[in-house]
Amino acid sequence: MQTLLIANPNYSEFTQAAWEVLRKPNLSMQWYIIPILLIFVYIVSKELSEGHTKIVLAGAALWLVDIWNEIWNSYICAVSGHAPVWGTPPGADINGIGLAGQGSAFNILIGYNIEISFMFFIMGIASCLMLPKDKKAKILGINNRVFFACVLTTLAVLVECFLNYANVLTWEWSFWQRNCPWILWIIGYLPFFSAAFYVYDRPTTKQSAKAVGVLGALVAVGIIVGAALNWL
Amino acid sequence: MGPEILNIADFPGALAILIGATVIDLSIVGVAFKDFLSKGDKEEKKEEPKE
Numbered sequence: 001m002q003t004l005l006i007a008n009p010n011y012s013e014f015t016q017a018a019w020e021v022l023r024k025p026n027l028s029m030q031w032y033i034i035p036i037l038l039i040f041v042y043i044v045s046k047e048l049s050e051g052h053t054k055i056v057l058a059g060a061a062l063w064l065v066d067i068w069n070e071i072w073n074s075y076i077c078a079v080s081g082h083a084p085v086w087g088t089p090p091g092a093d094i095n096g097i098g099l100a101g102q103g104s105a106f107n108i109l110i111g112y113n114i115e116i117s118f119m120f121f122i123m124g125i126a127s128c129l130m131l132p133k134d135k136k137a138k139i140l141g142i143n144n145r146v147f148f149a150c151v152l153t154t155l156a157v158l159v160e161c162f163l164n165y166a167n168v169l170t171w172e173w174s175f176w177q178r179n180c181p182w183i184l185w186i187i188g189y190l191p192f193f194s195a196a197f198y199v200y201d202r203p204t205t206k207q208s209a210k211a212v213g214v215l216g217a218l219v220a221v222g223i224i225v226g227a228a229l230n231w232l
Numbered sequence: 233m234g235p236e237i238l239n240i241a242d243f244p245g246a247l248a249i250l251i252g253a254t255v256i257d258l259s260i261v262g263v264a265f266k267d268f269l270s271k272g273d274k275e276e277k278k279e280e281p282k283e
Contacts, residue, residue, distance in 0.1 A: 012235050065260060072253035080246040082238055135268075145268040173238050187257040194264035201267065218256070 010081045014170040015110065017089035022107050028090065033105040033114055040118050043125060055128045057208040058200040062124030063117070064215040065195045069188070070112035071222035071232070077110050078231035083172040086111040103168075109232060124196040127152055135201055145197045153189040157181050160188070 011019065021028045047056050077084035088111050090103030104113030130152075132144050139147040161178045163169040175183055195215065202208040226232040240247050 014235055065257075069253070069257070072249055075249045075253075076246045079249055080238070080243040082243070083235075085250075143268050146265060149264075149268075170235065172235050173240055175240055177237070186261075187254050191257040191260040194261045198264035198267055 008078075008081050011077075012083040012172055014087050014089045014172065015077060015083045018084075018087050018107060018110050021090050021103065022110065025106050028103060028105055028107065030105040036115070036118055040122065043122060047125060053205050054200050054202065054208045055125055057205070057212050058128045058196040059121045059124030060212050061199040061215055062127070062192045062196040063121040064212065064219050065192050066116070066120045067112070067219050068215070068222060069191075070109045070116075071219065071226055073111045074109045074226060074232050078229070083170075084110045085171070085173055085176050087170040087172070088113050088116070088168070089170060120192070123156075124192070127193055127196055128200045131197065131200065145201070149190060149193040149197060152193050153185055156189045156192075157185050160184060 044056055044059075047053075073084045073086060077087075088104060088107060090107075104115055106114040108114060108117065127148065131148060135145065137144045142150075160169065161181060164171050164178060171177055174180075195211075199208045199211045202211060223232070240250060
């Protein structure tokens with residue numbers, strides 16, 4: 001069954017292309033996503049079996065903060081009537097712009113796909129595995145949580161810039177471009193690692209779960225409001 | 233030819249959403265960094281008498 005969502009005629013070409021496959025797995029689903037799902041299940045199961053519940057919760061925290069960003073990105077697309085801050089259109093040649101690859105197996109939101117979803121959960125887990133056990137340890141005179149949040153944010157922004165350069169991640173707003181990546185650094189990635197490390201550092205698993213619950217509530221409100229206003 | 237680059241100032245509704253989202257994102261960073269840094273301060277203060 002085709003989606004009932006109707007694209008705005010003022011949408012940019014990238015946005016129109018993304019809309020055409022938005023939440024239409026019958027147009028985009030690919031087999032590779034199944035082994036990725038199993039790799040994800042393996043990683044989470046392994047951490048849980050070793051008693052690292054807080055690491056999995058930290059992964060969930062990073063994943064949820066990204067979903068929050070993906071939600072407001074969809075809002076901006078709907079409210080502006082032109083384009084999201086970042087988009088993940090399918091790999092198709094649009095008026096000679098020449099997008100790379102074949103796009104995602106499943107586009108969940110206008111700038112969010114199933115590959116990004118798995119990636120961010122795993123990123124949250126991986127980033128916490130890098131952390132020193134000593135929360136107060138300093139690296140180059142800086143608190144190690146702050147150090148790793150800043151370093152990993154910088155590396156992630158560099159990867160994003162490459163994805164944009166490769167035309168698989170489209171940026172159509174002047175404040176969100178490769179020549180001014182500092183906004184991307186501050187609100188695009190720093191909150192992700194900050195949330196993950198904060199959840200990981202809670203004294204008890206219950207407190208970690210509670211922090212994840214707060215982020216989950218934020219996302220739930222975002223989804224409910226977005227769905228009610230047809231902004232997703 | 234690439235896509236048209238949009239200016240957020242031309243879209244007040246989108247700008248309002250961006251500002252609201254930024255406030256929430258920075259709040260997350262603020263809460264976390266306060267925790268990261270205050271823990272260090274507290275522990276350093278505890279260690280001071282030993283020295």
